[in-house]
Amino acid sequence: MTDIITDFNDKTIEYKQLLNDFKALLKKNALKFTIQREIILETLYNSDEHLTPESLHHLMQEKFPDLKTGIATVYRTLSLLEDSNMVTSLSFGAQGKKYELGAKHHHDHLICTECGIITEFVDELIEQRQHKIAEELGFNMQDHSMQIYGICKNCQTK
Amino acid sequence: MTDIITDFNDKTIEYKQLLNDFKALLKKNALKFTIQREIILETLYNSDEHLTPESLHHLMQEKFPDLKTGIATVYRTLSLLEDSNMVTSLSFGAQGKKYELGAKHHHDHLICTECGIITEFVDELIEQRQHKIAEELGFNMQDHSMQIYGICKNCQTK
DNA sequence: CTGGATGCAAAATCTTTGCATGAGC
DNA sequence: GCTCATGCAAAGATTTTGCATCCAG
Numbered sequence: 245m246t247d248i249i250t251d252f253n254d255k256t257i258e259y260k261q262l263l264n265d266f267k268a269l270l271k272k273n274a275l276k277f278t279i280q281r282e283i284i285l286e287t288l289y290n291s292d293e294h295l296t297p298e299s300l301h302h303l304m305q306e307k308f309p310d311l312k313t314g315i316a317t318v319y320r321t322l323s324l325l326e327d328s329n330m331v332t333s334l335s336f337g338a339q340g341k342k343y344e345l346g347a348k349h350h351h352d353h354l355i356c357t358e359c360g361i362i363t364e365f366v367d368e369l370i371e372q373r374q375h376k377i378a379e380e381l382g383f384n385m386q387d388h389s390m391q392i393y394g395i396c397k398n399c400q401t402k
Numbered sequence: 403m404t405d406i407i408t409d410f411n412d413k414t415i416e417y418k419q420l421l422n423d424f425k426a427l428l429k430k431n432a433l434k435f436t437i438q439r440e441i442i443l444e445t446l447y448n449s450d451e452h453l454t455p456e457s458l459h460h461l462m463q464e465k466f467p468d469l470k471t472g473i474a475t476v477y478r479t480l481s482l483l484e485d486s487n488m489v490t491s492l493s494f495g496a497q498g499k500k501y502e503l504g505a506k507h508h509h510d511h512l513i514c515t516e517c518g519i520i521t522e523f524v525d526e527l528i529e530q531r532q533h534k535i536a537e538e539l540g541f542n543m544q545d546h547s548m549q550i551y552g553i554c555k556n557c558q559t560k
Numbered sequence: 561c562t563g564g565a566t567g568c569a570a571a572a573t574c575t576t577t578g579c580a581t582g583a584g585c
Numbered sequence: 586g587c588t589c590a591t592g593c594a595a596a597g598a599t600t601t602t603g604c605a606t607c608c609a610g
Contacts, residue, residue, distance in 0.1 A: 276564060276609050297600085314567040319600060332551070354541055363539055370531050374550055377525055382555030383512055390548040392532055397540030434584045434589055455575085472592045477575060 259289055262345075269328050280313050284321045288331060294342035297322055332387050346387065356396035417447050420503075427486050438471050442479045452492060452500035452520050455480060492520070492549070510548040516557035
């Protein structure tokens with residue numbers, strides 16, 4: 245029943261496929277595939293962090309200094325991706341929203357409040373219950389996010 | 403097993419006690435108990451909604467038109483309360499953060515990504531699994547937070 | 561070619577801060 | 586009385602928008 249995954253190397257979706265999905269989405273809506281949009285998608289894909297519009301913009305400028313993308317384009321593309329459920333936004337404590345690609349494999353977080361280490365896990369039973377709850381309350385579930393806070397084994401012995 | 407709570411009438415903490423906690427907190431930090439701070443706490447307590455700074459400010463002005471509290475005071479007090487863990491903030495799709503009193507009974511959130519409405523629930527099975535997972539991974543669990551995102555019944559029919 | 565996309569800068573929001581005044585303690 | 590809190594307005598941040606130009610299809 246339990247299915248705990250603690251490493252993050254097996255991305256579930258290939259970039260190629262992701263890119264194709266994006267292109268299909270654009271075509272379907274008579275929108276255009278631009279180099280800026282591609283780079284935004286790629287940067288999101290290659291980052292394991294949750295990015296703010298600003299940090300995403302910054303990463304893009306680092307990696308592609310020649311192409312000076314405007315921050316407005318980043319905002320516009322993130323909205324587009326969010327509206328079509330390709331990325332999700334979250335915001336913890338601090339100001340501003342953070343975005344991540346929804347296509348990466350799903351996982352929850354176990355966060356040590358001492359040392360900050362983050363362990364990822366998935367529990368099938370919880371996943372199922374979440375769907376059930378959403379259903380019972382009439383929600384069309386799209387996503388979820390869960391964090392457990394505690395003190396990790398290592399920090400307990402200090 | 404399932405224990406879904408969608409209404410909010412069994413507040414676990416009396417307002418008196420909450421107020422005392424707040425006063426103790428202030429005293430401990432050599433801060434002052436002001437009428438504005440009291441009204442902010444009371445408004446949070448009497449609201450079943452998750453409030454933005456602006457909506458909180460609005461409610462206060464409705465109920466206490468004589469006392470014209472500045473929005474800056476609302477922001478300052480919310481920061482104070484959040485720093486001392488008396489309130490927690492959440493932020494979903496839309497812009498801006500929403501605050502709620504942390505002293506109310508424990509619950510998780512179901513958030514509509516269309517209209518932003520937040521429904522609360524508790525599921526015993528999930529609570530148990532969380533403890534179990536933390537244990538299995540050697541964590542000493544302290545707390546958790548969970549949000550399910552989706553589209554609410556109402557928005558689905560639009 | 562044509563309509564959507566971009567960059568830029570201005571505008572609109574949202575949040576924080578400085579300062580003079582007012583109020584707990 | 587001191588010191589912190591408040592309100593106001595100005596300053597900062599963040600996000601959105603208008604518009605001329607550019608470019609994918």
